[in-house]
Amino acid sequence: MLFDLLKKNPTFKHGIHPPQFKEDTRDKPIRHFPFAPVMIVPLAQHIGKPSVPVVSEGQEVTRGQLLARADGFVSVPMHAPASGVIKKIGRVPSISGKMVPGIFLEPFPGSSQEVLEGKPVKVESATPEEIIAAIQNAGIVGLGGAAFPTHVKLKIPEGKHADTLIINGAECEPYLTTDHRVMLEQAPDIIMGVRYLLKATGAARAVIGIESNKPDAAENLRKHLPPDLPLSVQVAEVKYPQGAEKMLITAILGREVPSGGLPIDVHAVVVNVATTAEIGRLLPHGRGIQERVITITGPGIRKKGNYWIPIGTPLRYILEQAGAEEDINRVFMGGPMMGTAVSSLDIPVTKGTSGIVAFRDEEARKKDQKIYPCIHCGACVDACPLFLNPSRLGILAKFKEYHTMASDYNLMDCFECGSCTYVCPSHIPLVQYFRMSKLVLRNEKAKAPHV
């Protein structure tokens, strides 16, 4: 007993402890959300090639019906978030600020909104290939925020193997309680999802990783663990960015993903817990994903909570329904650490949107602090979970030494967790510098003639 108390939860080195702000929504059960008068469905809500529309303007569709098919392997299809009529196929506003290809859909008012069923894929009889194909057909991407097509990482490359499947329920991002609620309310779906994932990857065991600030979620999942499944629950220390793929692998398996490599290089596959639940829920019915759980919170929201929100619901409609204050002036999609501050409210939520956090005047103003020069204090060096030197990288970025940043200081390893920016006493926007530097390098590479 005493031994257990002394034993610390596993974690990674460095990292930060930002305030959690989860108490406003962690106890709020997931509730359904009304359909917006117009839905906006971008064709690329994932990393990879955009999907190709299979419907035409004016056509009536049923909720869950295929709207656009996947274009190749690294791509996923889109399904109708509501029964309604296709108003227009063209360009829609997106979070990047650009107009992107997409579909406007007008839901039928008062329709029963029953979801279309497809061909079920049974975990007992399906082959790994069939499961991987079914996950792609269901349009599933990483719901934790990265929106990478899940089936792509389940396809184990030739010559490699997975020994452990890690289900990521860390949810280290402040404010967000999406995964927390999913673990409390959808345990059977998660277990079913794990069955599919284990079969697809061939991994010998699965571990659900949860930060210790969600003991109720860990307990609930432990209660549901079936005796026939090599599945366990591992509680990890509360520390940001514990939910980053690499950090969670290190905490649970003690392995380091090699620089430039993937989890499979250390025989691990990591899937977000809400994604897992979605797989467990959709595949037995052959359905496609048409809604997701989103935490709507922040000081600028009156009806804070966790909601099932149809994919494609415009942000403006969500804020209206959730009772946003008049004076909100900063809205994040995702959390405040790794999410994106939006430039327009006319963009829709997409498959990767895990939270909507709205701030009012005073909170945002506190953030706009004066930037001082780097005084070499080393706080960022102590915070970086990858042991990079953000101070040096920041100075190099200022002098546009992008190539040195990548070649000598491992810029490309940075996954933009923002810990350095968070701790910087001089308020230097380090992670923003790095994002921009990486973009410059990527654009350069894309432009360079191929030899």
Place this chain on the structure above:
Amino acid sequence: MRNVVYALLPIAAYAVYTFGLSALLLLITALIACLLTEHLLNHWIGKESPLGDWSITITALLYGLTLPPHLPLWMVFVGGVIAVALGKFIFGGLGYNVFNPALVGRAFIQAAFPVAITTWMAPFLPDRFSHIPSSTLTLPFLKPVYDITSGATPLSLMKFEHRATDTYSLLMGMTSGSTGETSALLIALGGLYLISRKMMNWRIPLALLGTVYLISTVLHWSNPDIYPTGLFMLFSGGLMLGAVFMATDMVASPITPLGATVYGIIIGIMIYVIRVWGGLPEGVMYAILFGNAVSPHIDNLIRPRVYGTGKQWSKS
């Protein structure tokens, strides 16, 4: 950075108590020289005045505290201008200076006025609050004339007369010396305050003081007649002030924990070598400037292993 000023205030107050009006005038002159130079130079290049970041106040106080209390004020002023202009401004201001600006100013004085900066006054003179030493008020470019009791620092007593000062006097600041270096205890307390506020990298003073203590203790065992004890070395001269407040200048010291430790050890060795085998009785200033110079190289050479590189991850 205001915390550093708070940590320095008791030391400055004790200095004024020990050396009287001369120390007070010296510190005020140092502040005026540094703040004015910083303000005017930034005004000149059209930058917002950086006095609000407090860094130059720290520089000014540190610079003043390293000078002999009755140094002519005009020299104090010239050195202060040099400290800010050559130690900080020409490198690009806050964050870009290679050397500790306060020590750049002091090094200039040491080179330009070698006699004035090695002439010390006795502590606790009875008329220190009523009489301003004549040297303090020397007119610019004239040689100072000394009209008060002079003193010898514990280090010069040791070097030239082989007389050790007792540890209690060193700790409490009963000796002669630079304005702010005499009370090792107050300096250590200021350092502990900064460490508790996480405003200082404790590895640097620990490595530096540890190195000096270790070398001197070993050598003292080998020959007590020649080599002073470890405690004497720790608490005498500018070691405490240098280790706690000068070597820890974040801008001019390495950024990684291991780098900071190596940097502290290098400075510690340099100090011992200069003090015991060099021609000068004190070596803290040059040792730290040397440490500042190698600091960027330490950062280039000693880097933490980036996640997922080098040593392979544990095999499963």
